[in-house]
Amino acid sequence: SKQTLILLYGGRSAEREVSVLSAESVMRAVNYEKFTVKTYFITKSGDFVKTQIFDEKPAENEKLMTNATIDFDKIVKASDIYEKDAVVFPVLHGPMGEDGSIQGFLEILRLAYIGPNILAAASTMDKLLAKLVFETVGVPQVPYVAVFSDDNLQAAEQEIAEKLQFPVFVKPANMGSSVGITKVGSPSELQAGLKEAFKYDSRVVVEQGVDAREIECAVLGNNGEVSATLPGEVVKDVAFYDYNSKYIDNKIEMAIPAVISPDLQQEIQNYAIKAYKSVNGTGLSRCDFFVTADNKFYLNEINAIPGFTQWSMYPSLWANMGLKYSDLIEKLVELAQSAFETRE
Ligand code: ATP
Ligand code: MG
Ligand code: MG
Ligand code: MG
Structure with missing residues (x-):
């Protein structure tokens, strides 16, 4: 049956x-x-x-x-x-x-x-908590400042001015698809960016903006046994990968595999797996990195339930490794069952 x-x-x-x-x-x-x-x-x-x-x-x-x-x-x-x-x-x-x-x-x-367990989901959904965990295990990230809705805004703005350089990215901690995110080019626009982010969450992350390529790695497995794909690149003709460019304008092209050096590719895979394990990753995740022109890299975030259309980055990265979409779904079902058996 x-x-x-x-x-x-x-x-x-x-x-x-x-x-x-x-x-x-x-x-x-x-x-x-x-x-x-x-x-x-x-x-x-x-x-x-x-x-x-x-x-x-x-x-x-x-x-x-x-x-x-x-x-x-x-x-x-x-x-x-x-x-x-x-x-x-x-x-x-x-x-x-x-x-x-x-x-x-x-x-x-x-x-x-299928997908992340409670801990993996909760910790990666909250960009602030995720940063603290990744910091602890030594995964490189861009500098950031946390702002809470009841913080003194003037003090927060001062801390941002001291620690970061503009442009910065202002993000609600608990969101995705670029919803509520603003690229802020100067201190005078900061308040508007914070206001926008606070529409979605009382916890906000203000990050150092970097001029970087966006390199993503697909991870699959339950905590003990995890594998990562060759990374892919999101090739943008937009300044910032916002909601419209992701889903409305179809402005995104993917380069799979990403054209990067073998060393960098290996490091990204290793850090993707390290980050995934640090949050008790289960099922799947797309680990998103920034790579600058001088080959510095930073983990941007982990998406524990990444876009999953047949043409989305995550399934496409696996297809490039020889695992086709319908087989990927079956593999995820198997991982779900094995996580279930461990729990029961
Ligand atoms: P997703 O749809 O991937 O879940 P998200 O809402 O979680 O997206 P981020 O990935 O954090 O949001 O940011 C959205 C986009 O904004 C990034 O893909 C990138 O184009 C840009 N961006 C975010 N942070 C930075 C940064 N610190 N420096 C440069 N660009 C950034
Ligand atoms: Mg995200
Ligand atoms: Mg997301
Ligand atoms: Mg993202």
Whole structure:
């Protein structure tokens, strides 16, 4: 009999649309000789809505139901997704998806799930906490200043002026897809940047801006046994890889593998694995680095549930290593089951 793969998509965060695209991609690529796919859309307000069930490959133009097309009579209790021996893929990004909350819920339900465990999700979702962990294990990062919403703003601005050079990047700690991030070119724009970031989180990170290439490495495995791909590069024709350039304008090109020296490639892979292990990485992560013209490199962040359309960086990096998209999904299912068995 076939195994049930449950896809959770949509979600409460600002990255909802990205999640739908990733989930549709997974739903199209799954090997339907092995899996039945059941899907649930999570609305902005957090309701779980039962959507399509696929027993065979859906038509090429089939879309998962979202706000406009869902049937509100099919709202279920979140715990009703439970099905014995099913594996859940929470294809959710950002807060309430990538931050440990849904992972904790799935553990309570005693379901196997793909991707980061509670600790890996929570610690990588919070850019501030992640920086502290990476610092501890000696992974290079750009200088930064933490600002909390109840801090004295003048003092914070002074600390930023002392420790960092403009431009700086102002980021809400707990977000993704560049939502709430501002590149701030001068002290006079700092307040506006902070205000924007505080819309999303009370914890904000102000980072030294670097003029750098963006090199990303895909990591796969559960903590003990982890492998990393050759890195790829996000080739930008924009100054900053913002939400529009990522998802609206299609301005991103990827170079896979990235054209970098073998030494640098090895170091990036090693630091990607080190960073992943430091947060108890489980399932998968995309580790994103900055590389400057003089070959200095810094870890920017770990995305524990990276964009997962067939054409996204993470699956493309694995495809370059010979692991094709549908096999990658199966590998993730296996890792989910083995993490589940360890827990139970
Ligand atoms: P993701 O979609 O990858 O989860 P995110 O919202 O977590 O993105 P970051 O990756 O931290 O955000 O930043 C978004 C983009 O802003 C980066 O890909 C890069 O283009 C630019 N950027 C961020 N921080 C810096 C920095 N310190 N120096 C230069 N560019 C930066
Ligand atoms: Mg991110
Ligand atoms: Mg992200
Ligand atoms: Mg990023």
